[in-house]
Amino acid sequence: MEHNSTLDLPPGRNPTPRAQNGGSTEEEAPMSIDTTIVSVTTIEQIGQYAGQKVRLRGWLDTMRSSGKIRFLKLRDGTGRIQGVLTKNDAGEELFERTGHLGQESSLIVEGEVREDARAPGGYELLVSGVEIVHNAEGYPITPKDHGTDFLMDHRHLWIRSQRQHAILRVRAQVMRSISDWLDNHGFLRIDTPILTPSACEGTTTLFETKYFESSAFLSQSGQLYNEATAMAFGKVYAFGPTFRAEKSKTRRHLMEFWMVEPEMAFVDMWENMEIQEQMVSYVVQQCLQHRRRELELLERDLSKLEKIVPPFPRIHYDEAVQILRDKGVEFEWGGDFGGTDETVVSEQFDRPVFVHHFPAAVKAFYMKPDPDRPETVLGADLLAPEGYGEVIGGGQRLDDLALLEQRIAEHQLPTEAYAWYVDLRRYGSVPHSGFGLGVERTVTWVCGIEHVRETIAFPRTLYRLYP
RNA sequence: UCCGGAGUAGCUCAGUGGUAGAGCAACCGGCUGUUAACCGGUUGGCCGUAGGUUCGAACCCUACCUCCGGAGCCA
Numbered sequence: 001m002e003h004n005s006t007l008d009l010p011p012g013r014n015p016t017p018r019a020q021n022g023g024s025t026e027e028e029a030p031m032s033i034d035t036t037i038v039s040v041t042t043i044e045q046i047g048q049y050a051g052q053k054v055r056l057r058g059w060l061d062t063m064r065s066s067g068k069i070r071f072l073k074l075r076d077g078t079g080r081i082q083g084v085l086t087k088n089d090a091g092e093e094l095f096e097r098t099g100h101l102g103q104e105s106s107l108i109v110e111g112e113v114r115e116d117a118r119a120p121g122g123y124e125l126l127v128s129g130v131e132i133v134h135n136a137e138g139y140p141i142t143p144k145d146h147g148t149d150f151l152m153d154h155r156h157l158w159i160r161s162q163r164q165h166a167i168l169r170v171r172a173q174v175m176r177s178i179s180d181w182l183d184n185h186g187f188l189r190i191d192t193p194i195l196t197p198s199a200c201e202g203t204t205t206l207f208e209t210k211y212f213e214s215s216a217f218l219s220q221s222g223q224l225y226n227e228a229t230a231m232a233f234g235k236v237y238a239f240g241p242t243f244r245a246e247k248s249k250t251r252r253h254l255m256e257f258w259m260v261e262p263e264m265a266f267v268d269m270w271e272n273m274e275i276q277e278q279m280v281s282y283v284v285q286q287c288l289q290h291r292r293r294e295l296e297l298l299e300r301d302l303s304k305l306e307k308i309v310p311p312f313p314r315i316h317y318d319e320a321v322q323i324l325r326d327k328g329v330e331f332e333w334g335g336d337f338g339g340t341d342e343t344v345v346s347e348q349f350d351r352p353v354f355v356h357h358f359p360a361a362v363k364a365f366y367m368k369p370d371p372d373r374p375e376t377v378l379g380a381d382l383l384a385p386e387g388y389g390e391v392i393g394g395g396q397r398l399d400d401l402a403l404l405e406q407r408i409a410e411h412q413l414p415t416e417a418y419a420w421y422v423d424l425r426r427y428g429s430v431p432h433s434g435f436g437l438g439v440e441r442t443v444t445w446v447c448g449i450e451h452v453r454e455t456i457a458f459p460r461t462l463y464r465l466y467p
Numbered sequence: 468u469c470c471g472g473a474g475u476a477g478c479u480c481a482g483u484g485g486u487a488g489a490g491c492a493a494c495c496g497g498c499u500g501u502u503a504a505c506c507g508g509u510u511g512g513c514c515g516u517a518g519g520u521u522c523g524a525a526c527c528c529u530a531c532c533u534c535c536g537g538a539g540c541c542a
Binding site for chain 1: 541
């Protein structure tokens with residue numbers, strides 16, 4: 001992130017190029033930053049420079065003025081620190097010049113790092129020089145309350161705020177931990193196409209786009225392609241965006257969302273679940289370890305996350321139906337779970353719960369039926385606790401040529417388009433399984449927040465394509 | 468698509484038939500330890516749009532638009 005990292009240089013001895021003054025609106029104002037050699041650092045690293053003079057480059061978060069003393073809260077993307085400026089120490093000229101800075105003005109600030117119990121974070125900067133790179137006027141997001149719609153209209157600015165930083169950092173950690181776990185367990189990342197000739201699962205509505213003289217669809221899943229790459233490499237995963245043109249309007253839905261989809265040859269439904277619980281536990285524990293500060297800022301109940309360790313409970317669809325009925329929910333065997341159904345079931349457990357053996361009728365055509373009860377499939381959904389709902393859908397795939405051809409016919413799917421997929425059952429078919437984990441839902445759960453739309457920088461919701 | 472809620476200052480909202488309001492933001496001034504600072508002042512309005520009822524409509528009625536929450540579908 002930092003181009004001028006000072007990590008491996010002794011403090012105070014790394015000459016950095018003089019900051020350019022091109023964006024300054026000050027006319028012929030003297031450079032108030034002196035030319036002595038001062039370390040450029042980040043707020044994250046500032047503790048290493050206690051008692052020394054440093055230079056920070058960032059944006060003005062808030063400013064409070066009190067006549068002869070001024071507090072400039074600076075953020076630089078790595079953290080926030082309060083700069084203190086007094087008329088006596090800083091001098092009349094500097095004090096006057098910083099009196100009319102708007103929120104989010106970009107600044108290069110120089111000063112001495114001081115430990116101070118009064119400062120949030122333990123350190124503050126005794127400001128001795130300020131270069132105004134750009135003085136911002138009328139920043140729309142004030143420190144007061146705003147509605148979601150207003151904030152979403154200003155999403156490009158909203159992501160500068162502390163809460164959004166915390167969420168997006170947790171997201172990055174979740175994605176990184178997923179990749180780490182899979183890479184360390186013999187999976188090869190092979191990404192699948194986003195432009196596809198036809199529906200993958202044939203269930204949801206797809207976004208259609210021009211493809212020269214014909215049309216193409218934005219992928220709703222890499223699932224089918226993953227099966228091909230798994231037959232080529234054994235253990236694989238795809239990690240990328242997926243698109244669903246469903247008119248879903250809930251706190252769990254986005255039109256564009258990210259999914260990681262591992263697929264494994266010679267793995268059955270039960271082993272599939274073991275892999276999932278290992279990976280999910282690892283991801284949650286890594287977030288606790290590396291993003292604790294962010295989770296605390298979000299006021300997440302960390303004790304709930306600490307419980308996320310294997311094994312996760314596994315219940316049969318029949319049991320789940322019984323739980324619903326015991327809790328007074330009218331539910332007929334054979335249906336899929338709605339949001340509230342998922343909540344009722346998952347609230348019975350303090351860990352994510354697998355619900356397996358769903359009725360075949362509500363699942364995709366490629367799911368393998370249970371030989372003993374063919375009206376159910378060898379698949380499992382993973383429901384996150386605390387009512388966060390389905391974060392994983394997965395299962396064992398149909399590996400029998402004749403049965404797959406029959407299913408494709410039953411679902412009235414175009415045979416030509418699936419010819420390559422059927423081929424996989426013709427040349428060395430093996431039992432195989434996989435799953436798809438929704439990144440935004442997982443991040444929502446880990447963060448303990450209300451809505452998936454804050455877990456991606458620029459969410460695509462039903463009626464929002466801006467910014 | 469269906470059900471429910473809401474559109475009033477830049478933002479968050481009050482105002483339920485009789486002169487358009489508050490807090491914050493912005494702007495001016497005061498204050499040497501502020502944490503969503505505080506104090507004084509100034510600016511700021513096609514009350515979502517179009518009809519209708521009424522002497523008179525932000526307010527009542529009708530339609531439409533937009534947003535929010537939920538359902539369905541899904542990760």
